[in-house]
Amino acid sequence: MRVPALVVAAMITAAGPAKAEGGFRFSEDLVIRKHETAHEWPFSVDEGELNCIAVDGQKFVFFAEMLAPEKQGGFGKMVLPRRVVVSANLVALLASLEDRALYAPYDGLETLIKRLAPFERMGWALCDKAEGKGI
Numbered sequence: 001m002r003v004p005a006l007v008v009a010a011m012i013t014a015a016g017p018a019k020a021e022g023g024f025r026f027s028e029d030l031v032i033r034k035h036e037t038a039h040e041w042p043f044s045v046d047e048g049e050l051n052c053i054a055v056d057g058q059k060f061v062f063f064a065e066m067l068a069p070e071k072q073g074g075f076g077k078m079v080l081p082r083r084v085v086v087s088a089n090l091v092a093l094l095a096s097l098e099d100r101a102l103y104a105p106y107d108g109l110e111t112l113i114k115r116l117a118p119f120e121r122m123g124w125a126l127c128d129k130a131e132g133k134g135i
Helices: 005-015 090-096 109-129
Strands: 024-026 030-033 047-055 058-065 083-086
Touching: 030 109, 047 109, 058 109, 083 090, 083 109, 090 109
Parallel strands: none
Antiparallel strands: 024 047, 030 047, 047 058, 058 083
16 A cells, blocks of 8 residues: 555644554555446546555545556556545545546535545445554
8 A cells, every 4th residue: 555645644634633542554445436336426537446544543545546557667667546535624635636636526625525425434434344453
């Protein structure tokens, strides 16, 4: 799993003061597809990976595009997939400015948040399953 430094910084900032739970927990990646969901699709690609990272008891959900092996590049020329925050928290969404084209076009933040909310809850469930799988 690759998480850009800006995203990690935003997660730590959004998490606020450390809680008693402590540590990091990483979920397994869940492949989700536009045609397999009943919810309005918030992403500009038709499929990707949803995952969750828990930091000191706060859950952070991410969506990443899936790159075909030929698009990933070779040794020394690796291309990382774009990754965005999946959250109803406006501050957390700021961490996705660089890859915001991964969100489907939207006419306002309210629209984006309504689209992201069910996927954020789906990601939280991944974190709950990962209980005890931390560092």
